[in-house]
Amino acid sequence: MSNLERDPAEVVAGGSVGVDDTRSIEVLLPRDVPLGGPRAMNVRRTLPQRRRSLIGGWCFIDHYGPEDVSVTGGMRVPPHPHTGLQTVSWLFAGEIEHRDSVGSHALIHPGELNLMTAGHGISHSEVSTAATTTLHGVQLWVALPSGSRDVAPFFEHHVPEAMPLGDAVVRTFVGSLAGSGTDATMFSPLLGAQLDLPAGSSVVVPLDPSFEHGVLVDAGPVDVRGETISASELAYLGPGIDTVELRARETAARVLLLGGEPLGEQIVMWWNFIGRSHEDVVQFRAEWQRDVIDGEDPHARFGAIPAYPGSALPAPELPTVRLKPRG
Template identity: 45%
Template sequence: MERTESLPAQTRPPGVAPVDPGSVLLLGHDVPLGRYTTVRRLLPQRQRRMVGAWCFVDHFGPDDVAARPGMEVPPHPHSGLQTVTWLIEGEIVHRDSLGNVQPIRPGQLNVMTSGQGIAHSERSPATHPPVMHGVQLWVALPDPARAGAADFAHHAELPRWTDGDWDLTLLVGELAGERSPAVVHTPLLGAQLEARGSAPATLSLRPDFEYGLLAMSGAAQVDGLALNPGALLYLGVGRDRLEVTAEPGSRLLLLGGAPFEEPLVMWWNFVGRSHEEVATAREDWMAGRRFGVVADDAAPPLPAPEMPTTRLKARDRRGDVRG
């Protein structure tokens, strides 16, 4: 997943009294992913790079792939992060250098932990559903997890419950007394909210978390602001509750977590702490070291782009340069 493009400006939604001075509506921008897929990149953006340890949010679809191959991302590396994949429609087969070959379908969750290095590919099977729609997210790993062993987990069953006119699915973390089986390394939350009727949803939140709400389909309102598909509203910190209204059939993704205070260098598919760390990861990938070979995928691996001519700088969660 290319991480070298420039980041667009962001705007504060009018009429919203944010709890955090950095609260913003993130509209995202389109980025090609592989040969056949375009995603809307919502994090990182200028001044608001993270929500908790969530450091990267791609929303794709709904796309008509009936006459197209669907997702086709050949082997590529990752380090210093977890990937979290969630589908609303479609099917993708994950293959990695640990030997895992795992299809993911709607309602299931894939969590890949890169540690110090892993490689994987993501492809729709030859015979696949006609529509593809979902998200892929990255979680920045803290020390010592980012220097640890790689891992992969597939969760076919997740906590699900109904609250009034809403169906909730817990992807990551804890909410309303439920706990996800997904293993993460910082206090984190990821939950899907699906509206079946017009009654609002009221959720109890942790004031020490910061939150963001992504509209995947339908239309919703938060703090009097209309939230349309493909937009992410950063909700700030200090909230102990959230009220959301939405039209029936809307799907929303609530992301949250303890503010991640370690400055990061994010470039291409690597999350590190320094220019040198990222440069070494690139060298190792190009030399065939450290990341392994993706199982059951004979396609040539993606070459890494050239390092930028200027030094990569670590930035904090708000986008300020550190060091």
């Protein structure tokens, strides 16, 4: 998914920010972001934000729906670029059609993973299909480490198996947990899993203590280490924790568990680009505008999607100040 904000903020991110990791959690509240025009699709964004920009390599979390597409128009995201990252698409309801400039054409359904590695540069489009009445899911981005951020772009589709974990059901789409997992290509140690809990149940989830973790509540509330986390909130757990108990209240609950080794690098993220400097972002934007929007060389860095029935998305104007670390 594209970040369709008209005035996207720069994000310069480093590693973990200190919490008393083994005893407390940090609760990150979502902010509403409208994507598009008058019938904008709204998302709830919990990452990045000023308090925290990364959880392992995870650098972007947009949580949307359930929404009636007859009211909102659903997802209509024209071709747009990415660099230096992977997009991880995961649905709870609906169907989305993906096309990209390396020739991929795929549908995504609930419980399936679409993984697109942008690396050096790619463009793609995402459109909810006519079969979709309710749209509900998450769009996640992973920042590629410096040694891999210029890899050639590619696309993968995976269907993880649902496995029991106590009273819960686990579908692990990145990494492995409780016997569930995929061989999705990742460039740093990561975990991404959906856990479904019946009403009134609890589950103790084993964690890698070298990871930091985030628990995004889709349906809840859910008690995480004794603290109640409401729907659309994100609970951050620092490294050093080897288990976490999740407890559903009076209603069934669903969470996403995201984790990874702290990235240990600074990134500059602006619009749909991830680089390491102001100059990187300026170059990416200039190439997108020149080669694709102005049509000088649509098969250069970002490629083209000839089957898309419409124009590509122009980049916003850059800020008038240099993109640089804050504080």
